[in-house]
Amino acid sequence: MEDLVHDADHEKKRNEPARVQVVERAFGLLDALAKKGGSATAAELKQQTGLAGPTVHRLLHTLMALGMVHQSLDKRYSLGANLVPLGEGATRQLGGLALPQMQSLVSELGESVNLAALESGMVVYIAQAPSPHSMRMFTEVGRRTYMHSTAVGKAMLATMEPAKAREIVTSAPMPSLTPKTITDPGTLLDQLPRIARQGHAIDDEEQELGVRCIAVPIPRGPARTALSVSGPTARMDILFVRHAVPLMIRTAVEISRRFSGGEN
Known part of the structure; x- marks a missing residue:
């Protein structure tokens, strides 16, 4: 034997x-x-x-x-420095893996779904599943923007150790993009514990007037990423947010499993 x-x-x-x-x-x-x-x-x-x-x-x-x-x-x-393009290329490949789950979420909620990652202290959008509405939000894949004015940026900051989040927030510019944009580092940092507790972040016309965005972090991803749903404020009211957040958290978990090679 x-x-x-x-x-x-x-x-x-x-x-x-x-x-x-x-x-x-x-x-x-x-x-x-x-x-x-x-x-x-x-x-x-x-x-x-x-x-x-x-x-x-x-x-x-x-x-x-x-x-x-x-x-x-x-x-x-x-x-x-030569690791940076390798990491960025690998991160953007994750967008293709997440698209089936993102498209399913669009079918459930009817609004555009985005996937974003943290790169060099900024948000970069790595995938989008567009809304079927004629009036919808469009974000170009590869677009880079600030963390302070986006729900995805705030959701990712809320998952970090406080010292790391403070380092990013205090070292990055915080331009005012709309009258509602948070431009004070202390104000943004004070919001992060609440965002972490509730499990989602909101950009309430802080990036673009007339647009509201909800985001949840992707748990245990190979890179720091977040999932968002965005649309006109008229359609994305408080009832929509309450309905959407549990579905988004479920989808984020499914995407995390897909990233790790697990079954959904």
Whole structure:
């Protein structure tokens, strides 16, 4: 019996795709850097990954040569600029995965549904499922805008650690796009705990007059993302919001499962 089990295990391993250890270690190092907030010393990375010191240094120097890692004057390592286009490209691919769920939500609510992600302190729209109404909201995929004036931006900020949210809010411009736009960092930061508790954020004509938008965060996504429904204020009243939010939260969970490769 033991021989049969051993033979079965051997056959299983033989049929598994070959894994390249150095690639796994390099990505593990980048993942460790990200988990340390994007900056760490070689000693911290050694402790985080369990790799030997010489291995960590060899990997870091290779990643630095590729622009994937940067070393500062104080000998700390950080994620490099060449990772940015890779991350942005991967994030935008998520939009295609989410479209079936977004289109189902349009069928239920009748308004345009958007998916947005956080990129370099701004909101970027990565997918849209348009409303069937002739009078509808249209957002171009790839459009970048501010976090403070959008429901998706506020929904994403509310999922962050307070210090990280404060860093983004206080370092980004907050232009007044309409008379209703929040332009004071303190006012916006004060709203975030309530948004986190209720599970959704609202842009009430803060981005565009006559337009209301509701957003919920996508839980446990590979990137920080949020789902929104937008339409004319005349159609999106308080009753609509109460009806829409549970459906949006359900859809956000379905999208999260799709991102992770799970079944809906």
